[in-house]
Amino acid sequence: MNDAVRKLANPGRDDQGLHHREAPSNIEAEQALLGAILVNNDAYYRVSDFLKPGHFQEPLHRRIFELAGDTIRMGKIATTITLKTHLPSDGKVGDLTIPQYLARLAAEAVTIINAEDYGRAIYDLALRRSLITIGEDMVNIAYDAPLDMPPQAQIEDAERRLFELAETGRYDGGFQSFNDAVAQAIDMAGAAFERDGNLSGISTGIHSLDSKMGGLQRSDLIVLAGRPGMGKTSLATNIAWNIAHSYEAEVQPDGSFKAKNGGVVGFYSLEMSSEQLATRVMSEQTEVSSSKIRRGDISEADFEKLVGFSQEMQKVPLYIDQTGGISIAQLAARARRLKRQRGLDVLVVDYVQLMTGSGKSNENRVQEITQITTGLKALGKELNVPIIALSQLSRAVESREDKRPQLSDLRESGSIEQDADVVLFVFREEYYVKNMEPRDEFDPKYDEWRMQFEKVKGTADVIIAKQRHGPTGTVKLAFQSEFTRFTDLADPSFTQYEH
Template sequence: MASPDSNIVKLTPDAGAPAYRTAPHNIEAEQGLLGAMLVNNDAFYRVSDFLEPKHFFEPIHQLIFETAASLIRAGKVATPVTLKTFVPAETDIGGMTVAQYLARLAAEATTIINAQDYGRTVYDLSQRRDLIRIGEDMVNVAFDAPVDFAPRAQIEDAERKLYDLAESGRYDGGFQKFSQALAVAVDMAANAYSRDGNLSGLASGLRDMDAKMGGLQSSDLIVLAGRPAMGKTALATNIAYNVAKNWQGEIQADGTMKSVNGGIIGFFSLEMSAEQLATRILAERTGISSSMIRRGGISEADFDTIREHSIELQNLPFYVDDTGGLSISQLTARARRLKRQKGLDLLIIDYIQLLSGSGKRSDNRVQEITEITTGLKALAKELAVPIIALSQLSRQVENREDKRPQLADLRESGSIEQDADVVLFVYREEYYLQSKEPRPGTPEHEKWQLDMSLVHGKAEVIIGKQRHGPTGTIDLQFDASVTRFGDLAQDAQLPHQR
């Protein structure tokens, strides 16, 4: 609608039409913005990074904006004269021809100074209309939901739509002054200085790994890969426990809780049940093997130890989701919910190949994995937390003499290698060597025993890729009976030998 002192045409429903509640819109803002663009094409660049044709309420305004944008991007001038040739001449706009309406828009134009504010108004009203649509869809689906569409699935679908709406086309993005980025970098250094271990990221609790990586960095996608039985899940749970154990929170002025040390863990266990995961962590902490705990072959003293550690573990900020067959969109919705409700500082996914794409299962698995890894990297940036995603390696590792993994061994490696900020491989020479035991009493067996003594209880974490640090190998201690990783004793810390 035009302003009271304006002669511009009013695009409104007929007065005799039923009094339905119309969707939120502001015709004057749309007309003012389009007029400013037609008078001064620079007005377009003030809104082009967030405003799209679909954000306009009036279809004719969508067409005018889209056409003008195409002309301006092509380096041409968008005026009432150049524009009218691209809009059907027979179009009737409230009793006016296209040429008359375009000329009126230009004549009643606002100044270019107001263009961005008008653009924001148009965008915000479009978002309100989208919210109404999502709400209507929720109501209609809830009334007429098919039998195989569970309410939980509808909730996750609605959450996805809401977050897609929140993340698309925000007008608070774009370039920022370098000094702003510099201030964030200095704050990060200050936080690292005050945090335990003087690390810029979350401390994994493993000394040499933290030294090489500076901790687990915010917004990083860290892929932890290895062949079965190498200890991927064990390393992930060890890190998760170490981070959760060190958590300290501080209440902010706005009433929210901020982690000042350690972190809150979200663990998607797609392979093991939550009970199996808890048993494994109990074994790591108590030193009693998980098989003994499951079989009940423990003494009274062992049970007391388990009970003491379970009390400690109950208070950890550690949240497990063991739902199988999750899609990347479901995982994303659940991670956002955890961040909103409980907080989140580290997310772990065990493992990538057990996730599915957001649509129907694709025959092209490589394409599906690409969607998953791209989604995980976007989620890491959105939530501003490190994500550790476990991944299987292809069988081609077993065909080589040296079975140390390489980047090319990643299944569907293209997207995983490309999207990951850090790629870690877990490798245990002991696992391969113990299956090659020669016949006892032979010289080969003596050599085998020597080789086994050198690698017994040891593991390697190979940094195959790191965007902001060196690659290389980290030697760790590994206790297979309780699947626990630890630091290797340094020479200076070894017990004194006489």
């Protein structure tokens, strides 16, 4: 028997003897849930937090669920009568017209008690269909791989799609209704109302900075830049510790955890080892100089402080990755994994210029930095977390008389400035004034220098050079150089001004 005859004789089987499989769905569960909603609109609220129209397999059922949701959210009652005017009256479902089909759904409705179970069944089947689609795409692309898509790129794409499916129950992206966007904005305002300090974003732990920025906003790319010695890593570690230390979790209806205050922080330390970073954080928080910690030049009281802090540190959700020269794709993959396994609310990258792009050898450095910043911006949106990316400034600052940084000082600046939602510069005038100290203390200019030094000693400026959601300006902070710690100034009248 040849292949063609065998296939004709067994039309439901393929070469391996496997039956043709249809995508999993449960039309009866969809009908039962819609019937329950039409009879009692409270059933909609049992499922609306996780079930979306796209989760229904039958297109008509998607439309009915969407119409019912829109009607209920407007404060009206969704019934067979109110919905049928929005559906084509001449459409057919088997022998029934659509109005008759709606009436049949309502007549055979299950009780509201079962609504959530049916909703979960529909949701789970939709996830399985999405998994099948992703799996089929993976197989098909692997068989017929385009020349411009290496296997690593396919892995990253599949991982991204699976992550989106795991996080949101959908991976297709696409348009979102304005109603949903408004609901999210209202939820954000409500969360800000309940959060410490009434901030719309995550508090940095530095009040004068929060009052200018409203905290760190989700999905924002915040570039923190400065010349070496200005303290950009110190400010980043201060903020990271403050956020992780104030983490307070809240249980969600689906059993998952969400940050009520503070958050889980992922810190990519491309320059320093995790041990160096931990020493720095210990110094900042215990007020024991990091040079003393490294040399072991500490008293018994200092040692007790360090031990006490190390015990506290074990409970704090601050995770450090010290891989040097990491690519944007690797960073994205690890960040997704961290979010799935431990949660993630803020990501810190120290610093952009130590990262690599896709690895194409024909790209120049400016193109590579563009790829990195675009990738970071996309990652922030995908994970819905703020990303603090540290960046170096060009040497042009040093050749100017006024050493205050400007946007044009960002190295390979075009894409960094363009992709960033916020650009912060750390500037310590003390650093430059200290280097101008006259060698002879009897020099007539020595008193003038000392007065100037006393004026700027122990202070730092955080210059908000760009901010999409708020004003630019300067925030003046206190800086304790021996502990590399930034804090609010004691005199609040001196903390900030706008320009």
